Amino acid sequence: MSLYSNIDSVAEDTAPRCETVAFMSSYLETLTLVERLHRLLLDVIKDEFERVGILELNPVQGLLLFNIGEQEVAAGELRSRGYYQGSNVSYNLRKLVDLGYMHHKKCEIDRRSVRVSLTEKGNRVRKIVAKLFATHAEGLQAREVLNMDGIDLIAGSLRRVERYWTDQIRYIY
Numbered sequence: 359m360s361l362y363s364n365i366d367s368v369a370e371d372t373a374p375r376c377e378t379v380a381f382m383s384s385y386l387e388t389l390t391l392v393e394r395l396h397r398l399l400l401d402v403i404k405d406e407f408e409r410v411g412i413l414e415l416n417p418v419q420g421l422l423l424f425n426i427g428e429q430e431v432a433a434g435e436l437r438s439r440g441y442y443q444g445s446n447v448s449y450n451l452r453k454l455v456d457l458g459y460m461h462h463k464k465c466e467i468d469r470r471s472v473r474v475s476l477t478e479k480g481n482r483v484r485k486i487v488a489k490l491f492a493t494h495a496e497g498l499q500a501r502e503v504l505n506m507d508g509i510d511l512i513a514g515s516l517r518r519v520e521r522y523w524t525d526q527i528r529y530i531y
Contacts, residue, residue, distance in 0.1 A: 392516075406490050412483065414457055419450050423459060423480050424487040430475040433462070459483060 403417035412420075422436070436447055451474060454460040459480035462472050476484060498504045504512075 402494075403487065403490070406486065410486060412486070415454075415459070415483065419454055419459075420483055420487050422450060423454070423476060423484045424491075426460075426474065426476060426480075427484060428476070428481070430473050433472045433474050436474075454480065 400417040400421075403420050407413070407415060407417065407420060415423075426436075433447070433451055436451075451460065451462070455462050455474075457479075458477055460474050461477055462474045464472060498509075
């Protein structure tokens, strides 16, 4: 069931606040697409991991390794920097450390804080994900699925929605 399958009842409940039913329908369809694209991205990463024989990592862990890259960051910063979107970051960090993909050490300034960075093994996975994304970028352009203007338009639009939602959470209207 998609988010916008119930558009008639939603539109009736919110009609005075929503400019048009058509906009509401497109908005809900877009939300569904964003969610579907994220799940599909995870499936694509999972398939790549299976193709290259990485069976002990899940795609969320692979994305985390990719996003950290060559940096050393505080574990608590992973969500605030946008490197990790899930709620179980400590589980995934512990798993990545236990499997030898990440180093962790206590911060010398604040002993309560843990700093994480990739091991060589983690860096190899990061490069696999980076190569996968580079291949996708080339394919999207070569097949004329997206050009630079199109990707900039999508990214700009999604940033504005992100800002709007962030303002809603912070009660800024």
